[in-house]
Amino acid sequence: VNKSVTLKDIAEIAGVSTRTVARVVHNNGYVAADTRKQIEQVIEKTGYRVNIVARGLRKQQTFTIGHLLRGLIPNPFFAGVALGVEQQANKAGYSVLLFNVQQDTQRERQGLETLLERRVDAVIFTTACDAENVRMAMQSGTTVVQVERPTPVKTNLVLIDNYAGAVEAVEHLIDLGHRRIAFIGSKVNGVANPGYTAVDNDRLNGYLDTLREYDIPIDDRLIDLSSDYSVEDSEAATANIHRLLELSPPPTALFVGWDYMAAGIMQVLYERGLRIPDDMSIVGFDNTLAPYLSPPLTTVEQPMMEIGRAAARVAIEQIEREDIPPLQTVKLSTNLLIRESTGPAQ
Amino acid sequence: VNKSVTLKDIAEIAGVSTRTVARVVHNNGYVAADTRKQIEQVIEKTGYRVNIVARGLRKQQTFTIGHLLRGLIPNPFFAGVALGVEQQANKAGYSVLLFNVQQDTQRERQGLETLLERRVDAVIFTTACDAENVRMAMQSGTTVVQVERPTPVKTNLVLIDNYAGAVEAVEHLIDLGHRRIAFIGSKVNGVANPGYTAVDNDRLNGYLDTLREYDIPIDDRLIDLSSDYSVEDSEAATANIHRLLELSPPPTALFVGWDYMAAGIMQVLYERGLRIPDDMSIVGFDNTLAPYLSPPLTTVEQPMMEIGRAAARVAIEQIEREDIPPLQTVKLSTNLLIRESTGPAQ
């Protein structure tokens, strides 16, 4: 079965036209019952499989969604989004062409170029590196969706309510009696993407507003924004933990921008022989590493899969339907998962 | 730029034949210098981009590799492999169509069907669920590579030397003075894939042979093979840890089949107030979660990216070259990473 069977082959063997074979393959239009049966047999026997490449050329639609992903590694957040995109796409008959951009503008550019050459029906940026690339995607005329950290380019959007997530986390700590709550986050969104900091600002503002709401004084020394979202910088951030712990009085709780950084901080605490939550409460963000840490980490869950599904859903709606506003925005909620890393303030 | 520009458009605008335009696009064959310059200008101005779908149909090659992956989540091992495949594929001008099979034979079957309809140049199974699907891929005449846990179907193979990895881990513990070393692994490879247990057997044999080599008696109570590689069963396995700890004398070291299970066990130890490595040494397998745990976990690293790269390399060699044996096998080594979870036996 090296040279594959074609529609035309089937037609010849069955002694009908390709038009008729096509009808039974797509199961639409009328075909005489016994003609149909006979054609079905030939298809069965020859192991015929439609050639989607040919169909794509003819229909000018590839049923493929391109997904430019920040990176599958190390943060499984993006893997979750990728999986969500895939599930929803598959359900609607689409496949997904995945490109790991690894935070590299050049790779993103090249990935996009390839996707466009392959005539994907839509491209999803799960955290674009470079607004210029998003703009280029839009100019090509394809459907585009930006996820999580959008550039200022106007496209379809899937966002997360980071502000509410931060509020919920900080309120949880306040409920437990904490007053000295440190915020360890980020103010830049990766080297390649310095401008688009809405996510980080929202989280910081959630923290600040909640403290104000409860009349808790804001102490700048408890706010560490020195970290990037890369692993290396996460390590730099954990170095700062030592400084935080020397403060008098030190914080009794930490609200940390992502689970990976929380994990690094927990390593420092472990080394020092401090117990969680007895000596320090910690809340993370993402729910990636959280369930696996010791102790299991209380964290603000991001609905990774749902984010991916929403992105694919929006993309496919734009591709297939006319009766829809040209640019949609979906905003999804986070969810505080309380586990064992948070306890009453001592 | 909604209706995209074609080669023919370029030819008409430039007043030459498509043949000539094709020559400058592919940068092969002779074209008069000024004709070339002029054509390049038209391409630039119109924003022309080759249509790979059309090319694929014509050349009968799609420059696409299909990757059927056990699952991006939760174990980042597979994400690492996926990334490796992608990097190597991209380097050679291929894209990859990824399908998360999620250990579901039906999904695997459907993913394969789609890949074949899309006429991918090769399909990679990173841990196939069902031998029947591998067989079907082979029958279609495409190139196939099986990675890590192959079914018995004869295909190209990328394997890991699990035996040597286990030996190295156990020797490390013996060097540290441990004699009561427990092995916590798996004897089944997931519900959907009960037969293909070479990986698990190799690790177990590495453990057993090493103990024998050092004249350490084998104690069946120290061997727990009750776990599957799913998260749920990982939890079941950690339950068994309590039993292990009640033994007299209890083990002083644990060799655990994968980092995720080690993480679960570390949670149990943390809860009990036991210190690692003072009260218990632990070695994991994979190097996925290992760097993020408290304390950082000594583990047998699997070269995830390299595994993926090897798979793509083998696939592409088979596609592009004639002077190559039809079925290749690549075997890759593990690497023991010593971190802070292992220390001298007390």
Added chain:
DNA sequence: CTGAAAGCGCTTACAG
């Protein structure tokens, strides 16, 4: 050095 033309495998408007 360059052109006219066939064909990859589909889908589909148009006839009959």
Added chain:
DNA sequence: CTGAAAGCGCTTACAG
């Protein structure tokens, strides 16, 4: 209910 035929956008053997 079914057929003959055009065309999607490329690539490439064959002429010239």
